Amino acid sequence: MRDAPHPFTLRQLQYARAVADTLSFHKAAERCRVAQPSLSAQIAALERGLGVTLFERDRRKVLVTGAGRELLDRARRILLGADELSDAALRLSDPLSGMVRVGVIPTISPYLLPPVTPALHAAYPRLTIVWIEDKTPVLTAALSEGGLDAAVLALEAEVGDFEHAVIAKDPFVLAMSADDPLAKRKAPARPEELAGESVLLLDDGHCFRDQALAVCANAKARELEVRATSLPTLSQMVARGLGVTLLPRLAVATEAERAGLAIRPFAEPAPRRTIVLIWRRGSPWAATFRKVAATLAAAYPGASPKRARRT
DSSP states (O other): OOOOOOOHHHHHHHHHHHHHSSHHHHHHHHHHHHHHHHHHHHHHHHHHHHHHHHOOOOOOOOEHHHHHHHHHHHHHHHHHHHHHHHHHHHHHHOOOOEEEEEEOTTTTHEEEEEHHHHHHHHHHHTTEEEEOOOOHHHHHHHHHHSSSSSEEETTOOOOOOOOEEEEEEEHHHHETTTTTTTEEEEEEGGGGGGGTOOEEEEEOHHHHHHHHHHHHHOOOOOOOOESSSSHHHHHHHTTTSSEEEEHHHHHHHHHHHHHHHEEEEOOSSSSSEEEEEOOOOOOOOHHHHHHHHHHHHHHSOOOOOOOEEEE
């Protein structure tokens, strides 16, 4: 470990990251809230200090050089470490205050956030949670790179090597139009009933699609070529008799009532997903996130207290 001054500053690295993200000195300056000549001068000073050209630029475009890609990957890790140092200091002074950015997948956010938000505000009045909705691969990539501090998603998806706490188990149910023959049966549904049925599923990229598809494939159901972009769209299509589908029970109170769907729970062992809160290993927010996960579990629709389990 050297004691001599480094030939760059954290602010210069932030400027370089912004240029790499936007491929524009103008947009990077706007993002960093600095005049473009000042940003350009700091990038030039950074390149002189490192002895490496990070960007190729002309009047039409900006490109990251090969050497720039390698060094900027390291710069991102340095900036993430600096963010975590600041967060750790804040956590030591007040572990339940500040702002955290938490991702959440679209098949969870509209059904979980409304009922749990009041409980989070009551439990952590000094903690601001900024929710960002996106699909699992986008959220896990952002979490790895420091763009997010945590994420709420399904553990059955490929989430990577993160710490997590379980919020709830969310069983799947069979959903169909009210006049579908499957709706007339009173017994709990079984996957084998889907054999030969036309099944509607979400579009690619949704982890719930992959989980539902596995159930349907084992039952030899036939997936329709038409796919939905969201659970509300999926529910409306099923309500019009285009096929049957699986829904997470978390969404049933909203979607079944809105679309007028008939619902049958599956017989045990029912297919299900495990809703978790994940965060980076070694995160200074770890203790806070364990508390937040416990609050989410206690406020989860239909939950009994103290359901969160950390691993």
